[in-house]
Amino acid sequence: MSNSEILMELRNVTHGYSLRSGSTLKVIENLNIQVRYGEFLGIVGPSGCGKSTILRIMAGLVKPLSGVVIFRGEVLNGTTPRISLMHQVPTLLPWLTVRENIYLALMSRKDLTERAKQLKVSELLELVELSGYESAYPYELSGGMRQRVALARALVTDPDLLLLDEPFSNLDPLTSLSLIRELEGMWFDTTLPPISIVMVSHNIEEVVMLADRVVVLGGRPAKILAEVPIELSRPRNKKSEEFYRLVDELFSLIS
């Protein structure tokens, strides 16, 4: 595979934290992960294996102890509007309306006019089907709606890469399924951002539902145990035999 096909690459990334005793506990060691153009990458692993850390390293929020992150051919140094992260809980500010919450992501952008920013926000509100709710406050929304606001905020910057940190784990199964369907729909639409998505999850069905390829992590410090391509046609059917086989396979890899 040529380099031009790679959007982001983690090269020999090691990270950990020092314990009070003074020693260093490594969470991940010598990790190499590539995110390709147009790819939906799933990362699964037991809880506490450093999945969230990897996502934060990819977002430029955390600087790894060693190793580099290459994004669009350059070393990633800190956060950039080209990469968005959506948290597990919708981190909306309760004192801002839905519109203001989304606008927050564009607030510091100097390359856009005020009008362009407002248009962009409206566009995203429509995309996540929250057009009538722009002046509502987060506490007036249901959990699923809040997560959609968070999604809109993550997408309003037109990111190339969207990072999802267990985005459905706080929702009831029905809501999460409809959100998964929506995300998949957006994903299919090549005119919409982002180019690639990385989703961290411990819900394997969710990952098989959405991902093109799954990286399975395990061990302490975490290493890549396997990389499993998911070549099912979309939209995927949860009840198909192939689907079951893949879910089983990933389960046995983790446990």
Added chain:
Amino acid sequence: MLWEILAAVALSWTRIVTALAISVFAAIIVGIYSGIYRRVDRIAIPILDVLQSVPILGFFPLAVYVLASAVPVLGYELASIFLLYTCTFWNLAFAVYEGARSIPHSMIEVAELSKLSLRDRFGKIYVPAVFPKIVDQLPASLANAFYFLAASEVIALGEAEVRVAGIGTLILRYLEKGNYAGIAIGLLATALSIIAAYLFILMPLISYSDRYRFDIAQPPAVQKTPMIMGLYSRIKSIQAPLRMEPRRVAGFTHRVFPIQFVNIRYVGSDIKRLIFIVFIVVLLIFAGPGIYANIGDMWAAVSSVASAGLRLGLFSIGEALAYSFSRVLVCLALMLAISLPIAYVVSEKPGLRNTILPVLQIIASLPSPLIFPIISGFFVGGTFSRELGAVLLMSLGSVWYVFYSTLSGFNKVHGEYRELARLYRLSGINKFRYIYLPFATPSIVTGLITATGGAWNTVIVAERLGEGGRIFEVQTPGLGKLMSTLAEIADTSGLVFTVMVMTAFVILVNRLLWRNLYDYSIRALRIHEQL
């Protein structure tokens, strides 16, 4: 002289530790019962709230009278400890109360289901849960105790003045004699003892208490590292309160009854009014015998207090009140202006917590009324510089409440929100305005409420320091100045009248201004939980 100083330091510390121990114990009982049991909550918190805003220093002579006549030998010691207790208790009680309120309901249910004994409930659940809150507040309590150290050791009863042995009175004596070496060594010894206490007792306690924190909003004490771990555990723990919050989803009810969920501290106004009346009655019962004994006739006492008002002149009292209130307001503004930037920086760089906080703590604990005489020379120039001096001295007494509550407010900004600011590269001002300040506002207002009580207390010290205002005195009128003048000439009825005016005014302002500000901030910010 050295031995004299060391013995005095030891004696003062004994009183402070005793007072702190009583405060902690009382705070645990009152705070936990009010935090966990609804019924107690309704009664205890409004009482605490009124009491904390009352200028205790003004009531001190009455307390002394009661205690000194009830317990002959130890009476003065008890009175001294009582004053120290009154200036260390309130912040502890409210911190415990808030801590108890934040114990997850499920945990209390577990205790009930497993039929834990009362002892186990306290020992295994309640006390560990509020332990970090207590430890967090100890520095502020300690600082306040040292602020009022000198005041607590000089007990004036009319013409008689009793000084209990301690470093506060010793330094005052040196000051009167002009023994500057003694003052310097005394202050140094006090400062060193505070530093030692901080390093060897408070710091270990603070880091020990970290293991009892499950409100992870606090940034980890050891910074370089647990960032990642902290993030992880934060994420896990944030879910819990969110899930428990069905009303979060039921936005409609919020719309209709926004007030219902708004307040953690202030309960129905009828109850408050009732309690206020009860409080006044209790006050009269306590104050009655004192006045009775002095004048011989209860009714005569009342009429004498009332006529004292006329004698002093209602206009001049009003004028003094206006001046003092302006000082309190300027003092609050000053404290906020100092606290906001420093607390913001400390919360942004938790690594600083271990360097800046101990330094601040030590500065805070130095007994400012004792140090102030040394620098008061700078503030005797004109009216303005005297005002500045008074406001500064007042601020030194309560800036820590504002600072610590501002800091704890900023620390409530969860890791995810900090990440948000970085992800979207918010400028410092936007980050402060849209994320940090709103998150911290309820805490800041709470801190200001406590600090107002503190400022009214310190006004008595700050407007006139030393007998006859020898050390420092403002040139303009002031309620504190009036009070200490009246105390010096043993005008009891005038003093009682002035204290009543001050108390009524403080409560009124508290009710009209602070309550509404607190409720308004919560409503305007639409914060319905997690605070």
